[in-house]
Amino acid sequence: VTFTHPQALWLLALAAPIVLAHLYRGRVRLLEVPALFLWEQVMPAEDLRHGFRRLRHLAGLLVALAALAVLTSAVADPTVKGITRDPRRFALVIDSSPEMTPDRLAEAKDRAREILARLGRRDAAAILDGGGVVEPSTSDRDRRDRAVKRIPRTRGALAPQALLEEARAAAPGAELIVLSCRPWPAGVPTLIPIGAPKANGAVVDARIGIEAGRHVIRASAVNLSDAAMDARLDVWNRGQSLRSDALRLAPRERREVSYQLEPNVTNERFAALEVRLRAGDPRPEDDAAGFIIPSTKPIVVVLVAEKDPDQHLLAALDLQEQTRVIKVEPVVAAQVEAVRSRLGKSAVYIFDRVAPPKPLSDGGYLIIGADGPAARTRALDGVKIVDWDRDSPLHRYVDYADVKAGRAWALKGDALVTSDRGPVAVWGRRQGLAWIQFGFSFGVETGDFALTPSFPVFLRNAIQWLAEEGRRAFPGSARAGETLANAAPLADPDAELKVTEVQGSATKTSSALAPGGEARVAVSQPGLLKIEAGTQVEWVGVAGAAPVDLSTLPKAAGTLPDPIPWWRDLPWVLVAGAIVIVLLAIEWILYQRGWI
Amino acid sequence: MAFGPEFIRTLDALNLLARRLLAGEDRADRPTPRRGASLEFADYRRYTPGDEIRYIDWNVYARHGSLFVKEFAAEENIHVSITLDASASMAYGKAPKFEAARELAAALGYIALANFDSVSVFSLAESLRVAVRRLRGKRSVFPLLGALESIVPAGKTDFKAAFAAPLMRIKGRSLAILLSDFCDPTGYPQAIRSLQSQGHQVHLIHVVAREELDPPDRGPYKLVDLETGARRSISMSPATIERYRARFRAYCDELERFSTEHELYYARVRSDEPLDRQVRDILRRGGILERK
Numbered sequence: 001v002t003f004t005h006p007q008a009l010w011l012l013a014l015a016a017p018i019v020l021a022h023l024y025r026g027r028v029r030l031l032e033v034p035a036l037f038l039w040e041q042v043m044p045a046e047d048l049r050h051g052f053r054r055l056r057h058l059a060g061l062l063v064a065l066a067a068l069a070v071l072t073s074a075v076a077d078p079t080v081k082g083i084t085r086d087p088r089r090f091a092l093v094i095d096s097s098p099e100m101t102p103d104r105l106a107e108a109k110d111r112a113r114e115i116l117a118r119l120g121r122r123d124a125a126a127i128l129d130g131g132g133v134v135e136p137s138t139s140d141r142d143r144r145d146r147a148v149k150r151i152p153r154t155r156g157a158l159a160p161q162a163l164l165e166e167a168r169a170a171a172p173g174a175e176l177i178v179l180s181c182r183p184w185p186a187g188v189p190t191l192i193p194i195g196a197p198k199a200n201g202a203v204v205d206a207r208i209g210i211e212a213g214r215h216v217i218r219a220s221a222v223n224l225s226d227a228a229m230d231a232r233l234d235v236w237n238r239g240q241s242l243r244s245d246a247l248r249l250a251p252r253e254r255r256e257v258s259y260q261l262e263p264n265v266t267n268e269r270f271a272a273l274e275v276r277l278r279a280g281d282p283r284p285e286d287d288a289a290g291f292i293i294p295s296t297k298p299i300v301v302v303l304v305a306e307k308d309p310d311q312h313l314l315a316a317l318d319l320q321e322q323t324r325v326i327k328v329e330p331v332v333a334a335q336v337e338a339v340r341s342r343l344g345k346s347a348v349y350i351f352d353r354v355a356p357p358k359p360l361s362d363g364g365y366l367i368i369g370a371d372g373p374a375a376r377t378r379a380l381d382g383v384k385i386v387d388w389d390r391d392s393p394l395h396r397y398v399d400y401a402d403v404k405a406g407r408a409w410a411l412k413g414d415a416l417v418t419s420d421r422g423p424v425a426v427w428g429r430r431q432g433l434a435w436i437q438f439g440f441s442f443g444v445e446t447g448d449f450a451l452t453p454s455f456p457v458f459l460r461n462a463i464q465w466l467a468e469e470g471r472r473a474f475p476g477s478a479r480a481g482e483t484l485a486n487a488a489p490l491a492d493p494d495a496e497l498k499v500t501e502v503q504g505s506a507t508k509t510s511s512a513l514a515p516g517g518e519a520r521v522a523v524s525q526p527g528l529l530k531i532e533a534g535t536q537v538e539w540v541g542v543a544g545a546a547p548v549d550l551s552t553l554p555k556a557a558g559t560l561p562d563p564i565p566w567w568r569d570l571p572w573v574l575v576a577g578a579i580v581i582v583l584l585a586i587e588w589i590l591y592q593r594g595w596i
Numbered sequence: 597m598a599f600g601p602e603f604i605r606t607l608d609a610l611n612l613l614a615r616r617l618l619a620g621e622d623r624a625d626r627p628t629p630r631r632g633a634s635l636e637f638a639d640y641r642r643y644t645p646g647d648e649i650r651y652i653d654w655n656v657y658a659r660h661g662s663l664f665v666k667e668f669a670a671e672e673n674i675h676v677s678i679t680l681d682a683s684a685s686m687a688y689g690k691a692p693k694f695e696a697a698r699e700l701a702a703a704l705g706y707i708a709l710a711n712f713d714s715v716s717v718f719s720l721a722e723s724l725r726v727a728v729r730r731l732r733g734k735r736s737v738f739p740l741l742g743a744l745e746s747i748v749p750a751g752k753t754d755f756k757a758a759f760a761a762p763l764m765r766i767k768g769r770s771l772a773i774l775l776s777d778f779c780d781p782t783g784y785p786q787a788i789r790s791l792q793s794q795g796h797q798v799h800l801i802h803v804v805a806r807e808e809l810d811p812p813d814r815g816p817y818k819l820v821d822l823e824t825g826a827r828r829s830i831s832m833s834p835a836t837i838e839r840y841r842a843r844f845r846a847y848c849d850e851l852e853r854f855s856t857e858h859e860l861y862y863a864r865v866r867s868d869e870p871l872d873r874q875v876r877d878i879l880r881r882g883g884i885l886e887r888k
Contacts, residue, residue: 026816031818039819
């Protein structure tokens, strides 16, 4: 026997005063009466038998002690092996991945509620969804039900294995129950399949590449059902049909398709491509893929210098210009405003030892060895680079090891490159604006960065980032079922977001809020997404959710927890309370009847 | 034992009620079966020589031609015999029943003496003993109180033995007042019938103690009979106590029913109540006391 609250056993000490009170109350007292004849007529016959009377008197004590014992056990909450039921522990994983359509999620929630209803009062269960723990292990039924109710569709997308590990961590030793429509790795004790097999066609493995100087889309159209499927495969560019082919897919056929883009599609401006399989199946979330392809037009790079630009910088830019990736336009500082009004915000500006005009407006800016948006704190000499932000897209294939910066200004801001005496290059961005500021120039008199092989690579990375990705608030690609969040601050934090879902020629517009400048845009369908925030417009290519071959629905595994009979789930406190009341009632009846 | 002036005034205004015509020894205010010299006309009878001429009713003579003389009722006192139960059971109670009975006996005795009746006091236990005999007049109050003070409760109640002989050979018939707790259920009927057969008019005053009505609550007790010393063990429970109360009420009712059946006057007083209240209760109940 073990007790949940063993300290309650001290209540048994009350037995001593009960016994003493019993002995005191039970002592025989002399009572003088005028005559016995009236008493003899009302005396129960048993009173005349001394031994029996003592026994009955003892019964009163036994009832009181039994009531005390039951009361103590009610507070101490005993666990008796073989008699009381050990509390069970479960971790309920409700798959909320994009594959779980609303009806499947609703079915999963219903099944989850059924399972939770089988649990006893002391059983505990943790609730998890695709994003992790929703409710830690608890025996509170209301909290569990609320947790199941509030599971949103497509919250997070943890891999099954990771989710299982999180479930085991959330409820160690608990029995895992997974409700899902997709296959799960081995080792799930109880797997409850959700959903029923339905015909499904999908676009899978869609990708875009450049072959022989032209963009090529490659994708696979698959029929994941057991019947032949008639479908059409359409290619769209921002609502304009580029191609439409009829496809007859045999059962379980996977057919590779490719499409070579005409150069004019991306010559002048970016392309927003959509590959869509019109299969007429009930699962549209895996029927399309969207891509954003930047314009193939060279990026205009305006090199601003006081007089002559740095020769090494110029040489590196020339090299890129020869590959027609960029087009360099050197200007002197005095002409910057005129050039800006001519080229607009599409160009990337490099200020070589010249400070840009303040404040910086929309566009991409690389400021080298001059004052800029970041404050210069102190001048340094003999600076050596010791660290750099290796996760930055600017540092792809870039290595600053043993690079000497020479004379430099220490800068304040998000460090991009750090010297032995503080950050010497910082960067920043918001929607429509991206900038990089170096506290040292690239001249070779005191430093050697321009002489390293990383220098042209960095320049290419920087120009690409400043021209495209750096100015975006939202990622350029997403997957159906995700929720898009802005990675960079919005240009206008108070602006209402206008979200347009583009599917072929059809559009659906909705609005979203960005409280505190943090936008959350739910992506439900694959294709294209156009997000407008004030004057800023961003396109997002949305890939379809992972298709589900419904013939591979998980096979049910394990058994559901046994339901607990109501009488076995009664709280011991209630049972004990009832027993005490019955005992007290018995004592009262015995007392009233003169038995004790 | 002392009465206050107010209480004495109350007693002076009372008289003991005797429904039967009882003959006394001295002239007083109570009507008797005898012929006497009171102002109350009783009957006619034929004139016989020697009769007082002034009692001849000449109107009757004028009508019938025969001589008749008028007879008048005699007015005498009566004899009041007060029997005080002095058994050990009367000592029961926080306010002992005996004390209450003794004070009540004194009050009744005073009323009798104040009305020119003669008073005898007897103590009752295993036998009947004379405490004082034939006191007359208010001056006899102090001998009466002295006699009552001298009585001490002891012994067993035995109505049969006590009333086996005529009530101490009292001449004539008396108003017999019996103050007792009647803890002899088999003895008192025979004794009272015996008194009635001797021509006494009997008043019963049942004295009970509060503790008899409300016995102690719950627990094992050894009951001790005050008169016999016999012992009985009992577990007091609400049920037992309730049964006892019912039985006690039934016993009182039996006594009252017996009184009604035998044309006795019955009153029950509680020993813890003040004497004036007891007297008022007896007066209100009627049959024993009356206002003059």
